[in-house]
Amino acid sequence: MLTVSLTESDILTALRGFILSVIPDIEVVKGLDNGVAPPKGQYILLTPLFACRLATNTTNYLQTHQVITQPQKYAMQIDCYGEKSSDHASLLTTLLRDEYACSQFPENIQPLYADDPKLMPFVNAEQLYEKRWVITVYFQYNPVVTISYENNQP
Numbered sequence: 001m002l003t004v005s006l007t008e009s010d011i012l013t014a015l016r017g018f019i020l021s022v023i024p025d026i027e028v029v030k031g032l033d034n035g036v037a038p039p040k041g042q043y044i045l046l047t048p049l050f051a052c053r054l055a056t057n058t059t060n061y062l063q064t065h066q067v068i069t070q071p072q073k074y075a076m077q078i079d080c081y082g083e084k085s086s087d088h089a090s091l092l093t094t095l096l097r098d099e100y101a102c103s104q105f106p107e108n109i110q111p112l113y114a115d116d117p118k119l120m121p122f123v124n125a126e127q128l129y130e131k132r133w134v135i136t137v138y139f140q141y142n143p144v145v146t147i148s149y150e151n152n153q154p
Contacts (some may be wrong), residue, residue, distance in 0.1 A: 005144040006108060008048055011074055014109045015137070019044055019078075021104065022095060023088055031079070042082025049075040054140065065148045071140065073112065078135040081122070089117035089133035096137050105139075112138045 016028045027039045031047030038045070054071040080088040095101045096114040105111060114137040122132040 002145055002147060005146075006141050007143075010106075011076065011109055011139060011141060012046055012048070014105050015046060015076060015078075015139075018101065018104050019092065022091060026088070031077070038081075042084055042088075044088065045079040045081065047077040047079070049077050049136065051075075064150075065146050068145045068147070069142050070145075071142050074139045074141055076137050076139070078137060079120075079122075080117075080133045080135070081130055083131065085131045085133045086117070086119070089135055092137075093117055093135055096135075109139055109141045112140050114138070 012030055019028050020026070023044070027043040029039060029043060029045055031045045051072050051074045054073050058069045058071075060067045060069075078089075078092060080086075080092070082088075093114045093116065096111045101111045114135055117133045117135050120132050120134045122130045124130050
């Protein structure tokens with residue numbers, strides 16, 4: 001069975017770890033979970049948006065297998081909720097546009113840039129407005145598929 005070396009989960013884990021390292025007292029959760037109530041108060045929601053190819057695959061042929069790498073750009077939406085949401089969004093965009101963030105992520109998952117934060121108020125279940133600042137951050141990651149020559153035998 002063939003698998004991809006990097007997954008959406010790997011990117012989410014790396015970004016969540018980075019956010020918690022710079023904003024330690026906040027809950028960071030994955031978006032698009034049906035039937036799960038959002039946390040109370042201040043929190044950050046991570047929602048995958050899209051992945052797109054950056055270049056043609058590169059293939060390395062070795063004695064027992066071949067390694068195929070597909071460079072990709074991956075977009076993730078970061079929603080900052082609560083009273084300090086503007087501060088959190090500003091902090092994250094500043095760091096995600098700096099070498100500091102690059103040094104904090106794994107070599108194979110690197111932030112490229114982040115959009116400017118946008119205020120997008122959210123209406124909750126009680127029909128009340130909540131402060132929400134939204135950022136889109138873009139990463140380059142290079143998933144690899146390894147094919148054993150034994151898998152290609154007729």
